[in-house]
Amino acid sequence: MLYINHLYYQIGSFTLNDICLHIQQGDYFVFLGESGSGKTLLLELIAGFRTFKQGEILLNNQNLLLKPVYKRGIAYIPNDGALFPHLNVKKNLLYAVKNGTHPLLNTIMQSFNLSLLLNKMPAELSSGEKQKVAIARALLSGATLFLFDEPLSSVDAHARFEIMLMLRQLNQQGHTVLHVTHDYHEALTLARHVAIMHRGKIIQTGNVHEIFNQPNNLFVAKLSGIKNVFNAILRSIEPKQYLIEPNLLITVNTSELPQKAILIIPANDIVLSTQKLESSMKNSFLGIVKDIIQSHQGIDVLIDIGVLMHVCITEASLSNMLISQGKEVWLSFKASSVKVLPSA
């Protein structure tokens, strides 16, 4: 459906660099990256708000450069929905509809629960309601491709889930969705395919499980929300040990032993104790508690063992072990818990 071939675009000192992508009809494709990585710029180039000189973008085999922005059938929905503030909800919905009526109007209004909002002005709507109206308006415009720029960034927690459901429904109805975000949770929840962007480049692309299970470098791993991820160099084959700079030796138990690797040590697999454990676990280190952070998954204890390591424990364990900042603790994990990925 959408082909992007060797696309370059320069703005000031920033360059979008050799972007190549193929997005299939009906895909939910997420561009994941930090602020300033070029995600929104890429979306604007696809939408047609900017004109590029090098590369090509084809939509259904048609060169988009030859089509003006208003004839592309690409709906662009920024983070606040961009509702027209001088028009009420009904006029916003029918903005792009000829003759002031649309066969799907009632269906969309019902499925999006918009009936009670029709006479309200955008300023009277909550952030979630604005997004709902914006999505419904885009649907009524007859667009075939939907570009969402951080659609969940400005909605409150309550509306977030509802908007996520709407985005999924939109995609399940066969619409192709491109979604820009810096939040890996959104990618994990919604995406079928993900492109990781960094400094104007796509540094990894693939289906969502590939990206999150096999990040090809440290940046992707960290952006994907994985904790305890480190660059490492193979130190010895027997025992199977990797060195994490400056001097942390980690024992692994994998058949593949790439020379340069990314080691992932799941925070849930690490055992915390106040004394050294007598066990079969090959990795055991003494460290100092640097911080204790409450998270929705439990307690995240940050321990310095030469590198900073996250350990997930329960509140009960925290109080039983009397763990506090500055205290010496032991952390242990099995060699088989360490995931070894080749580093690109």
Added chain:
Amino acid sequence: MLSGIVLLFIIAPLLQVFLSLHFTDYAKIISDNELHQSLITTLLIGFITTLFFSLGAIPLAYLLARKQFRLKRLIVSIIDIPIVIPHTAVGIALLTVFSPKGIFPLNIIDSSLGIGLAMAFVSIPFLIQSAREGFLTVPEKLEKASLSLGMNHRQTFFKIAIPLAWHHIVSGFIMMFARGISEFGAVIIIAYRPTTSSVLLFERFNSFGLLAAQPVAATIIIISLCIFVVLRLLASKN
């Protein structure tokens, strides 16, 4: 204290013009056909001029707000030049351009066209700058959303940019109109006839003195204030 003095400085002369009028002066105003004619001429030419030039000034303001191009800052500065040039010099400059041997071969001396051009030249910066500020307040993403929903640039301009910048545009229109109808220096160089109200006021003062000029001044001030208030009310309703 100083603020009060400044306020008094603005209000006192305007008020004094009315306070110094005698009852018989009002009768003179009512029966003064020359004054009535000059007011109609001034308002009509001022309004038509503002309307005509706004057709070009508003799109220009939009371009200056939205597009990036070379020499843009220079052009924005050039637009303000008419405000700082002595207006009699403006009249002379216009006469050199609009003359049978000028760039625009037109005879504008003693014509309504000449008065309109003089009014427009000195007042158009107010409309352009105000409209430009208005367009700058319209978030660009709204226009992007409109384009992506299938509206072309012209439709987006009229359905999104103009309505959202409307207050600034009307405000600029009022300022241009008000500034245009009060123009004297450039107008008197180009056209003594048909007589505008400012020229009539000057003529009465020059020929018959302060007392004869006061009723004309009072009428001009009150009509200008009325127009100003009415248009402001219209703008705020919109």
